Amino acid sequence: MSRSKRRRKQWLVTLATVIALTGTIPSAAFADRIATTATVSTEHNVAEPSSESPVNAKITKEKADELSRKIVSIPKEYTLQNANYQTSALYSGKQGSWSMSYVLRKNNKSLGTINTRINADTGELIYYTNYNNDPTRKPSYPPKADREQAQEIASSFIGVVGSSYKGQIKVDEDFGVDTRQPLTGEVSYSFRYNRLVDGLPFMDNYIQVMVDGEGHIINYELNWDATVKFENAAPKLTSEQAMARFREEAKLQLSYMLPYSAKKQVPILSYNLSTMVLDAVTGKPIERSGRYVENTTKPVADKALGAKPTAGKALTAEQASQKVAAAFDLPSTAKLEDSSYSEYMDDASGKSVSVWGLNWSVKQEGKDIGYSAWAEVNALTGEVRSFSYYDGRENKDQKDKAVTYEQAKSKALEIVKKQLPGYVQELYLQEEADLSQYTTKKPEEIGSYSFRFPRYVNGVNVPYDNVYVRINAVTGSVQDYNAQFFNYTYPSTLPTLIDKDKALDEYNKYYKVELTYALLGDDSYIGIPIEKYNVMVAAGEINPNDASGSGPAKLVYRMVKRPLEENVFLDAQTGQWRAVDSGEVTSLIKQKAADIAGHWAERELQLMIDYKALDLEDGKVRPNQTVTRGELIKMLVLSMNGGSRNMPMAALSMGQASFKDVAADSSYFVYIEEALANDLIDKGDGSFNPEGKVDREEMAELIVRALGYNTLADHTDIFNVDFADASKLEKKGQAAIVTGLGIMSKDSKGNFRPSSEVSRAEASAAFFRFLQAKADLKEAPLRD
Numbered sequence: 001m002s003r004s005k006r007r008r009k010q011w012l013v014t015l016a017t018v019i020a021l022t023g024t025i026p027s028a029a030f031a032d033r034i035a036t037t038a039t040v041s042t043e044h045n046v047a048e049p050s051s052e053s054p055v056n057a058k059i060t061k062e063k064a065d066e067l068s069r070k071i072v073s074i075p076k077e078y079t080l081q082n083a084n085y086q087t088s089a090l091y092s093g094k095q096g097s098w099s100m101s102y103v104l105r106k107n108n109k110s111l112g113t114i115n116t117r118i119n120a121d122t123g124e125l126i127y128y129t130n131y132n133n134d135p136t137r138k139p140s141y142p143p144k145a146d147r148e149q150a151q152e153i154a155s156s157f158i159g160v161v162g163s164s165y166k167g168q169i170k171v172d173e174d175f176g177v178d179t180r181q182p183l184t185g186e187v188s189y190s191f192r193y194n195r196l197v198d199g200l201p202f203m204d205n206y207i208q209v210m211v212d213g214e215g216h217i218i219n220y221e222l223n224w225d226a227t228v229k230f231e232n233a234a235p236k237l238t239s240e241q242a243m244a245r246f247r248e249e250a251k252l253q254l255s256y257m258l259p260y261s262a263k264k265q266v267p268i269l270s271y272n273l274s275t276m277v278l279d280a281v282t283g284k285p286i287e288r289s290g291r292y293v294e295n296t297t298k299p300v301a302d303k304a305l306g307a308k309p310t311a312g313k314a315l316t317a318e319q320a321s322q323k324v325a326a327a328f329d330l331p332s333t334a335k336l337e338d339s340s341y342s343e344y345m346d347d348a349s350g351k352s353v354s355v356w357g358l359n360w361s362v363k364q365e366g367k368d369i370g371y372s373a374w375a376e377v378n379a380l381t382g383e384v385r386s387f388s389y390y391d392g393r394e395n396k397d398q399k400d401k402a403v404t405y406e407q408a409k410s411k412a413l414e415i416v417k418k419q420l421p422g423y424v425q426e427l428y429l430q431e432e433a434d435l436s437q438y439t440t441k442k443p444e445e446i447g448s449y450s451f452r453f454p455r456y457v458n459g460v461n462v463p464y465d466n467v468y469v470r471i472n473a474v475t476g477s478v479q480d481y482n483a484q485f486f487n488y489t490y491p492s493t494l495p496t497l498i499d500k501d502k503a504l505d506e507y508n509k510y511y512k513v514e515l516t517y518a519l520l521g522d523d524s525y526i527g528i529p530i531e532k533y534n535v536m537v538a539a540g541e542i543n544p545n546d547a548s549g550s551g552p553a554k555l556v557y558r559m560v561k562r563p564l565e566e567n568v569f570l571d572a573q574t575g576q577w578r579a580v581d582s583g584e585v586t587s588l589i590k591q592k593a594a595d596i597a598g599h600w601a602e603r604e605l606q607l608m609i610d611y612k613a614l615d616l617e618d619g620k621v622r623p624n625q626t627v628t629r630g631e632l633i634k635m636l637v638l639s640m641n642g643g644s645r646n647m648p649m650a651a652l653s654m655g656q657a658s659f660k661d662v663a664a665d666s667s668y669f670v671y672i673e674e675a676l677a678n679d680l681i682d683k684g685d686g687s688f689n690p691e692g693k694v695d696r697e698e699m700a701e702l703i704v705r706a707l708g709y710n711t712l713a714d715h716t717d718i719f720n721v722d723f724a725d726a727s728k729l730e731k732k733g734q735a736a737i738v739t740g741l742g743i744m745s746k747d748s749k750g751n752f753r754p755s756s757e758v759s760r761a762e763a764s765a766a767f768f769r770f771l772q773a774k775a776d777l778k779e780a781p782l783r784d
Helices: 003-022 030-034 038-042 061-071 147-161 239-249 317-327 405-419 500-510 530-538 602-610 629-640 669-677 696-707 732-740 760-776
Strands: 079-089 094-106 109-119 125-132 169-171 188-197 200-212 217-223 252-257 268-273 277-279 292-294 335-345 352-364 367-378 384-391 430-432 448-457 460-472 478-484 511-518 554-561 568-571 577-579
Touching: 061 079, 061 094, 061 109, 061 125, 147 169, 147 188, 147 200, 147 217, 169 200, 239 277, 239 500, 239 511, 239 554, 252 500, 268 500, 317 335, 317 352, 317 367, 317 384, 317 405, 405 448, 405 460, 405 478, 500 511, 500 568, 602 760, 629 669, 629 696, 629 760, 696 732, 696 760
Parallel strands: 200 511, 252 460
Antiparallel strands: 079 094, 094 109, 109 125, 125 217, 169 188, 188 200, 200 217, 252 268, 268 568, 277 554, 292 430, 335 352, 352 367, 367 384, 384 478, 430 448, 448 460, 460 478, 511 554, 568 577
């Protein structure tokens, strides 16, 4: 056995001992600890149904409770809060299960919950999650378990609770991978073990496990359907041939991206490539049919029917109400009940926007009769931004007003032309793909017809601008209307773009090809990652019943995104990859500095590079170079925000610089504004000096402010200030705190050296230890 494997085994054994002594919910040595109870799951001991229970299942509620407690070793202090029996559809047939919820209470406080789901036919565990709400719990930084160790824990857990699947699963090497070490103590690792069929992954069936940084199993999910049939065929294409076919069939699409945390929000032209799927036997693309069909060849009108609105004198509430009444079918008896006025700064234009919120109701003899309507109106332009109503009276004796789909479409087009005459040449109708659903139903069964109008500028999709209209099938009235437009300026003609072959070359680096089995259903959802599929179901874009097919799972090639550290998009003008959140140029490949190998702070420097807190120049980070004030603030803010570059406080500044030497286009702008908003720095004389050098005393004060101890540090008399050069220190309390916490240190002679400049390596090491201290300082209550 190699030394590294011995160390890993010793670590697992040590953690198992800690768990056994503390009674922590299952983790590292789970298999050893519950081996005597694992037979409950694997042998499927089944109890007779209770004669008093209305649920006709092999596993009773009581048995499900017993199995849950044994399989995941639920401590007896946890009480069963509720139990729920449910059935779910399989590819062929149904599956019953018991969902059990347990809670740990102390002094009327909930300190933890455990949820399980037990197969009501076999008794096996199909779901488990554990949430610890104990305020005394302290996360560790760095985490006790790294990803490799966490995977061993996950595999060990599956070996016990899912032993019957051994040999039928394989870990997905790309799932849940983030090559950056998290900047928080709340670390978790996700693993997916895909079902193997003839040695190939079947992505629809899997076992998923989540392990936290302490080495505890916090989530387990078995998604398995043994009733699925599989196509008996061999692929006619190699993966190289499949990649070539993907390139032949590729359809690049242009759209505008709006990085949401950029220091200046400007739309950027992006090349998008939707994932495709090939039939591995025929080599033909599998066409997807979504819920909506978008007609991008003909806009609502060939040219503008009027000017785009401009700001004028602010409307009163009554004037705004009249705008709504003129546009939509408000009952003559509707009374304006409430109105609210608000102003805010528009990110795109930097100008003030005023909005009226309005609410109507209809009453008879002073009583509501079930009608309410709501609207938002731009008080400066008079645009009705949204309108909706609810009428509990309708669907009664109104059949003479019912409309067909075509009539509803005409109504939707009419309202868009009337309300948005300056945009109609850029709006395109998006219709329902399957109209057969409307031919066999009565209007009251249909309820309403929905229409979307995405915006295209010079043939480029503007995904954040769109119009939505819903027409009531019974009354023919506009039930919902919403028009969202950001006031960004777009070029009158398209700029020069990179060659499409170059864009496809870049996407060849972004995607890889995978041979797999998949259920086609109606061919709409094949290849969609399960996370995106679930979001689409929740948004109503996918009917989950449509995805179940009657034929066998087919052999397909699909495009799979390679593991990346962040979400990216391809700049259509430069060919560079940019981060979706910030818009900053990034890389698909993990950046490595050429000058830190073997350096005493190699790990800490690499962490700062991974989160772009330090930038590389010519592939070098120059670890011994003095860190600048701008760099130090960026490192500190990113460390405090867990590595996120989404700076909500900085966004409130609306691009107005607080310091005269840090303009809104500075790479340090959002970080310095965030530091100022959180009192990490003071405005002083209005200068920040971002390129200035940093000494040890300044860094100590910044760190203490970030910890929230700066006021305490000013009480110097409570600290043991034993520095040999204490007379040179102005911030004695701050120096005492950072050295006491081990974030910074004295030299061999006991000096703090307050005026010594801080190198990039020293700053990186200090912030790594700052993260450790933050986790250790998590405060527990004085008493329960």
